Amino acid sequence: MKPLLGPGAAALRLGWPAQLLWVSALSSAVSLPAPPSPRTSSSLGRSVLGLDKCNACIGTSICKKFFKEEIRFDSWLATHVQLPLGSLPSYPANYSDDSKTWRPAEIARLVSTQQHEVSDRRICASAAAPKTCSIERVLRKTGRFQKWLQAKRLTPDLVQGLPSPLLRCPSQRLLDRVVRRYAEVADAGSIFMDHFTDRDKLRLLYTLAVNAHPILLQIFPGAEGWPLPKYLGSCGRFLVSTSTSPLRDFYAAPPDQAADLAHQLLRILESLRSNDLNYFLYFTRVDASMFGIFNNGHLFIRDASALGVIDRQEGSPAARAAESQDIFSCLGTGCQAPPPPCDAVPEGQSVVLVCRQVLPALLRGKFPPAVQERIDGLLATCGDTARPDPEVLEAAGQLQSILRPLRTCDPRFAYRYPDCRYNDKF
Numbered sequence: 001m002k003p004l005l006g007p008g009a010a011a012l013r014l015g016w017p018a019q020l021l022w023v024s025a026l027s028s029a030v031s032l033p034a035p036p037s038p039r040t041s042s043s044l045g046r047s048v049l050g051l052d053k054c055n056a057c058i059g060t061s062i063c064k065k066f067f068k069e070e071i072r073f074d075s076w077l078a079t080h081v082q083l084p085l086g087s088l089p090s091y092p093a094n095y096s097d098d099s100k101t102w103r104p105a106e107i108a109r110l111v112s113t114q115q116h117e118v119s120d121r122r123i124c125a126s127a128a129a130p131k132t133c134s135i136e137r138v139l140r141k142t143g144r145f146q147k148w149l150q151a152k153r154l155t156p157d158l159v160q161g162l163p164s165p166l167l168r169c170p171s172q173r174l175l176d177r178v179v180r181r182y183a184e185v186a187d188a189g190s191i192f193m194d195h196f197t198d199r200d201k202l203r204l205l206y207t208l209a210v211n212a213h214p215i216l217l218q219i220f221p222g223a224e225g226w227p228l229p230k231y232l233g234s235c236g237r238f239l240v241s242t243s244t245s246p247l248r249d250f251y252a253a254p255p256d257q258a259a260d261l262a263h264q265l266l267r268i269l270e271s272l273r274s275n276d277l278n279y280f281l282y283f284t285r286v287d288a289s290m291f292g293i294f295n296n297g298h299l300f301i302r303d304a305s306a307l308g309v310i311d312r313q314e315g316s317p318a319a320r321a322a323e324s325q326d327i328f329s330c331l332g333t334g335c336q337a338p339p340p341p342c343d344a345v346p347e348g349q350s351v352v353l354v355c356r357q358v359l360p361a362l363l364r365g366k367f368p369p370a371v372q373e374r375i376d377g378l379l380a381t382c383g384d385t386a387r388p389d390p391e392v393l394e395a396a397g398q399l400q401s402i403l404r405p406l407r408t409c410d411p412r413f414a415y416r417y418p419d420c421r422y423n424d425k426f
Contacts, residue, residue, distance in 0.1 A: 060203070060233060070095060070097060090106050090107060091107040092104070092105075092106060092107075093105040093107050093240060103242065105241065105242055106240070107240045109238060119330070119331050119332075120135065122327065122330060123139065123327055126138065126142075136202070138327075139202060139327070139328075142327060144158075144328055145201070145202060145205060148202075148205055149198060151193065152192050153179070153191060153192055153193065154178060154179050154193065155172065156171075156175065156317045159175070161326060162328060162329060163209070163329055163330075163332055164208060164209075164305070164332075165212075165306060165307060165309075165339065166212040166216060166307065166309055167208065167212070168308055168338075169308075169311075169316035169317065169341070169342035170309075170316075170317070171311035171313075171314040171317065172314065173311055173314045174279070174309060174314075176191040177219045178204075178208075178215060178218075178219055181218045181219045182204060182215075183218055183231065183233075184203060184233075184234070185197075185200050205328065206331070207234060209328040209331045209332065210331045210332050212305060213239070213303060214231060214234035214239070216228065216304040216307060217230070217231035217304065220279075220281075222300070226271075227268045227272075228300060228301055228304060229241065229242060229300060229302070241302065242294075244292035244302060245292065245293050246288060246291070246292055246302070247265075247288040247289070247290075247293065247299070248288035250293065250362065251361050251362055254366075256406060257297075257412065258362050258366050259366075259367075259403045259404075259406035259407050260297065260407040260408075260413055261293065261299055261362060262359055262362055262403050263400055265299060265354060265359070266354075266396055266399065266403075267400070268299070268301070269354060269396070270396075272350065273350070277313075278311070278312045278313040279309055279310070279311060280310040280311075280312055280347075282308050282310070282345055282349050282350050283306050283307060283349065284306045284307075284308055284339065286306070286353040286354055286357055286358055287357060288358055290302060290303040290306065291358070295414075296413075296414035297412060297414055297415050308339075308342075308345065316343070347389040347393065348393050348396075351382055352382065352383055352385055352387075355379050355382035355383030355395075359383075360376075360379055363375055364376075371406075374402060375402060375403075379399070381395035382395035382399065409421055409426075
């Protein structure tokens with residue numbers, strides 16, 4: 001039996017991997033039909049993603065999972081896909097941690113194929129290299145990475161200019177949490193990087209530069225009550241996630257289900273704004289695809305790449321002069337102008353975005369006229385960018401109060417059933 005090999009570097013030729021994979025388990029196991037054979041899945045892995053070698057991903061948790069055949073492509077690919085497989089934005093797969101119970105998963109691109117190719121060319125051009133080059137070799141020679149090699153601790157100056165909202169105003173406490181929770185090193189738990197190999201540091205820097213979503217899953221894990229799925233591994237520019245339904249698929253849901261999902265979403269925003277760790281997490285943009293629903297009805301954030309973090313306890317570093325950009329500043333979506341300073345982020349920013357761009361389509365025309373009129377009025381208020389934060393947050397609170405009794409208590413909402421029959425809290 002030929003094993004599935006880890007995420008390779010097919011598009012990056014000689015060195016650094018082209019894929020970013022992360023796996024998130026369902027909150028409750030689902031028994032599925034037998035997964036595709038290792039032979040079929042391995043063949044698809046080679047033809048679609050180039051998973052016939054690990055290269056820079058050797059030793060990572062995701063690479064080990066492919067070696068152990070804990071991730072397999074869905075055999076549906078072999079007979080139903082007519083387009084060139086490499087052009088698809090995502091691929092169905094199955095995940096298991098015991099080889100008996102399989103969970104549906106999805107392997108999706110973190111950046112588009114076009115942006116992927118542009119990024120590769122940009123890296124090679126930065127070193128005056130030909131169109132193809134060793135990406136890892138080029139990135140290792142950069143001034144930023146040379147500073148990382150000498151660093152014992154991850155400090156704000158080392159992430160200056162990286163495009164992720166997570167790193168817009170990083171406190172030392174937040175960066176220490178990143179290092180301490182980073183799961184792709186042998187001895188996690190220390191705030192110092194003495195146990196990081198050179199390749200460990202490059203993996204972490206690369207992930208932070210391309211998309212910080214996997215890092216957010218590690219530093220704010222669902223097991224500790226954060227509304228994020230469980231992290232099981234990452235490397236490169238492809239991701240593997242649980243196969244869940246995006247929120248937009250529920251725009252036609254019945255009133256009680258729409259009320260339940262909207263109520264959950266407002267509660268999530270509340271927890272991001274006020275929590276025991278004293279971090280203020282806020283969205284820089286939103287759309288319905290960024291939220292997903294498990295089969296038990298539980299809503300969570302399926303894409304955390306647009307989340308910024310402000311440390312209320314330690315505060316943000318002092319305002320810096322115009323930040324210089326390097327190749328790591330442009331790996332994800334291209335070089336962009338820096339966002340506004342952190343002290344300009346309104347308290348109600350996430351609420352305004354969700355009330356304007358997500359909730360209207362979910363709640364429109366679902367309820368009796370008097371109730372609907374009240375809901376529409378509150379959505380207009382909490383989605384008004386001209387309103388002061390207290391008015392926005394007050395409207396969101398009133399909307400929660402209206403939605404709560406519109407929910408029903410039945411097995412469709414397994415995440416709170418049957419508790420909801422005996423306790424008003426649910």
